[in-house]
Structures are given as C-alpha cells and as structure tokens.
Amino acid sequence: MIVIGGGLHGCSAALHLARRGLSVILLEKDHVGRHASGVNAGGVRRLGRALPEIPLSTASAKIWHEIEDLVEDDCGFEASNQIKIAETEEGLAQLRQRASDVSALGFAHEQIVDQESLREFLPAVAPHCQGGMIVEGDGHANPPRTVQAFRRKGESLGVRFREGTSVGHVERKAGVWFIETNDGSFEAGVIVNCAGAWGGRIAEMIGEPVPIEVRAPMLMITARMPAFVAPVVGVQGRKLSFKQFANGTVLIGGGYEGTANPETNETKLDRTGLAENARNAMEVFPIMRKASVLRCWAGIEGMMPDGIPVMGPSQEEGAFHAFGFCAHGFQLGPVSGKILSDFIVDGGTNLPMSAFRIERFSEIRQSAS
Numbered sequence: 001m002i003v004i005g006g007g008l009h010g011c012s013a014a015l016h017l018a019r020r021g022l023s024v025i026l027l028e029k030d031h032v033g034r035h036a037s038g039v040n041a042g043g044v045r046r047l048g049r050a051l052p053e054i055p056l057s058t059a060s061a062k063i064w065h066e067i068e069d070l071v072e073d074d075c076g077f078e079a080s081n082q083i084k085i086a087e088t089e090e091g092l093a094q095l096r097q098r099a100s101d102v103s104a105l106g107f108a109h110e111q112i113v114d115q116e117s118l119r120e121f122l123p124a125v126a127p128h129c130q131g132g133m134i135v136e137g138d139g140h141a142n143p144p145r146t147v148q149a150f151r152r153k154g155e156s157l158g159v160r161f162r163e164g165t166s167v168g169h170v171e172r173k174a175g176v177w178f179i180e181t182n183d184g185s186f187e188a189g190v191i192v193n194c195a196g197a198w199g200g201r202i203a204e205m206i207g208e209p210v211p212i213e214v215r216a217p218m219l220m221i222t223a224r225m226p227a228f229v230a231p232v233v234g235v236q237g238r239k240l241s242f243k244q245f246a247n248g249t250v251l252i253g254g255g256y257e258g259t260a261n262p263e264t265n266e267t268k269l270d271r272t273g274l275a276e277n278a279r280n281a282m283e284v285f286p287i288m289r290k291a292s293v294l295r296c297w298a299g300i301e302g303m304m305p306d307g308i309p310v311m312g313p314s315q316e317e318g319a320f321h322a323f324g325f326c327a328h329g330f331q332l333g334p335v336s337g338k339i340l341s342d343f344i345v346d347g348g349t350n351l352p353m354s355a356f357r358i359e360r361f362s363e364i365r366q367s368a369s
C-alpha cells in the first residue's frame with residue numbers, strides 16, 4: 001500500500017493502516033511536515049465548521065482529547081474554549097441562527113454567550129463587542145510536533161517513509177498501481193492520495209481532475225505579552241483568529257493570504273493583508289496596540305470551490321483520496337486516517353461521507369455540458 005504525501009493526513013492514514021496490519025510505504029516529495037501540516041496555526045476547532053464536516057470534526061475532537069493513547073505523545077494539545085465574537089447585534093443574530101442550524105442537526109456544542117459573559121471569558125475584549133458563540137473543549141496543538149508524533153508511531157508499526165521522493169506518474173494495469181518517482185518505481189494494490197495542495201495533480205494522474213486552487217494563508221506571531229486571553233478567538237464577519245500561548249506570544253491569523261508557487265514551494269507575503277490582519281486584532285483587543293510582531297509566514301494549502309475537502313474512494317478501483325482541506329484540515333487529521341483505513345479495510349465508514357466524494361466535481365461538469 002502506498003500513501004502519497006507526508007503531511008498530517010498522509011501520516012495519519014499510514015498510521016491507521018499500519019494499525020490494521022497493512023504494509024505501508026509513504027512517499028513524500030520534500031520532508032515530512034514540510035508544508036501546511038507543519039506550519040499552520042494548530043487550531044483544533046469544531047466551532048463554525050461546514051455542516052457536513054461536523055460529525056467528522058466531532059469524532060476527531062474525541063481523538064484529540066486522547067491523542068497520547070494513539071501516538072504516545074500529547075502533541076502539545078491543550079484543551080481550551082473557542083469563542084467567536086460578535087461585534088454587532090446583527091453579527092450576534094447570525095451566530096444565533098448558526099447555533100440553531102447546528103442544534104437542528106443534533107449537535108449542541110455551539111452555545112451563545114451574551115455581552116456580560118463574553119467579557120467574563122475575554123476581559124480584554126473591546127467594549128463594543130456584543131456577545132458571541134462558545135465551544136468548550138476545542139483547543140490547540142503544536143503542528144510540527146503532531147506530524148512527527150504520527151510519523152514516529154507509524155514507523156514503530158512498520159511504516160516506511162521515503163522522503164525526497166516525488167510521485168510523477170501513476171497508472172493501473174491488471175489490478176496493480178505502478179508509481180513512478182524521481183527515486184525509483186513502486187507497485188501497490190492500493191494508493192492513497194494525501195498530497196495536500198498538490199492533491200489535484202495526483203487526482204489528475206488517476207484520471208479524475210478536480211478544480212483545486214493553491215493558496216497561501218498567512219500567520220504572524222508577536223513578542224511575549226502579559227497573559228490576557230485564554231480561549232482561542234475568532235470574529236464574526238472579520239478575518240481574524242487569535243490565540244495566546246503559555247509563553248505570552250500571540251499568534252494572529254484568520255484567512256489573509258499571500259501567494260504560493262507549488263512548483264518551487266515558495267510563498268510571498270502580502271504586507272497589506274498582514275497590516276489589515278494586525279489592525280483587526282487591535283480593534284477587537286485594544287491591548288494589541290502594544291504588541292510587536294516578530295515573524296510572519298505563509299503555508300501552501302489546497303482549496304476546493306465548495307470549501308470542504310475531497311475524502312473517500314476514487315472512482316478508480318484501488319485508489320483513495322484525502323486532500324484539499326481548505327485551511328482547516330489540521331483538526332481533522334487524526335480522524336481522516338481512521339476514515340481512510342475503514343474505507344480500505346472494511347469497505348466503508350460509519351461517518352456520513354457523501355458530501356466529500358470526488359464525484360461531486362465530475363457530476364457538476366456533466367450537468368453543465
């Protein structure tokens with residue numbers, strides 16, 4: 001069995017497959033954790049998920065809380081409240097509507113808080129903020145440590161990692177996948193496409209192209225500040241996500257993007273976007289006027305047009321996908337490998353997966369023609 005891609009999803013797939021007793025080789029063109037999985041914000045959030053993702057995200061949250069049982073490392077996971085702030089009455093009404101939509105699906109994790117409670121959870125929030133939505137028991141983890149923990153555990157179960165090995169061609173003949181790389185040829189009965197922002201290329205090699213866009217979400221981190229915010233924070237209607245670590249540094253993100261070149265792995269920062277991101281932080285948390293930004297960076301991520309990943313079996317026999325996680329795939333990492341191993345070993349999973357089928361894109365193309 002060959003897994004293509006050594007991000008969190010590839011490492012999780014390899015680990016879960018090895019746990020089921022399968023022999024796995026993982027091929028990674030650069031090094032394990034080099035891309036989105038190693039440089040993201042580490043947010044482990046159920047709050048605000050696309051509705052089809054909620055059951056998956058809920059299952060993954062459960063694994064995060066017991067992550068040490070799976071990989072023998074706590075991955076730096078810290079449980080905390082996650083809060084989405086509403087700055088206006090209108091924003092709060094939107095959050096109320098959202099909580100009611102989620103509750104109609106049978107999930108009760110998103111709760112509304114009024115202005116007074118918001119201030120209890122976030123004493124440093126700007127006075128104009130009206131309330132918000134809270135999820136208890138979300139949190140954050142350390143991205144590079146997480147990927148390496150999944151890798152180590154996979155290796156201990158026999159997974160072979162081949163770094164610097166870029167897949168350039170795949171072809172199925174007589175029930176066997178032939179995989180050509182810059183570092184030799186491989187054969188396997190099953191291939192698993194976990195190639196992140198490059199997942200569309202592998203899908204195209206398999207014969208099912210998808211409309212994936214390569215993007216470069218940006219982050220910045222500040223110098224140490226006095227402790228002022230414990231929950232992980234987002235804001236309704238603004239691009240801002242925000243967390244303070246135990247060492248006092250504050251990580252700021254929320255969706256501003258630079259540009260990425262997937263051929264060279266280079267990213268370029270957009271300074272105007274970063275400045276706007278910093279302004280958002282200062283407007284919602286006035287204490288941030290005292291912050292100094294130490295470092296900014298971007299990672300390369302795959303975005304699908306409908307904002308949710310491709311996960312599940314290919315239309316070609318013996319191939320499976322988990323890619324295009326649209327800037328929120330870190331939280332889903334632990335469960336996605338389990339889902340893939342259930343599909344591969346048992347022929348299906350008990351989670352609702354129809355929204356993630358790769359066929360959704362060929363169906364759109366067919367109905368348009």
Ligand SMILES: Cc1cc2nc3c(=O)[nH]c(=O)nc-3n(C[C@H](O)[C@H](O)[C@H](O)COP(=O)(O)OP(=O)(O)OC[C@H]3O[C@@H](n4cnc5c(N)ncnc54)[C@H](O)[C@@H]3O)c2cc1C
Binds near residue numbers: 042165166297
């Ligand atoms: C700045 C930033 C902040 C983010 N913040 C969060 C967050 O707070 N919470 C959250 O849940 N998500 C977040 N995300 C999203 C999350 O990081 C990604 O969705 C997730 O890491 C994707 O994992 P992956 O394994 O699919 O992809 P990747 O980590 O990109 O791994 C894919 C791997 O496949 C390899 N590969 C590609 N093509 C080939 C080939 N032909 N042959 C061999 N190997 C190949 C690549 O080199 C790469 O290492 C963020 C992303 C970014 C960029």
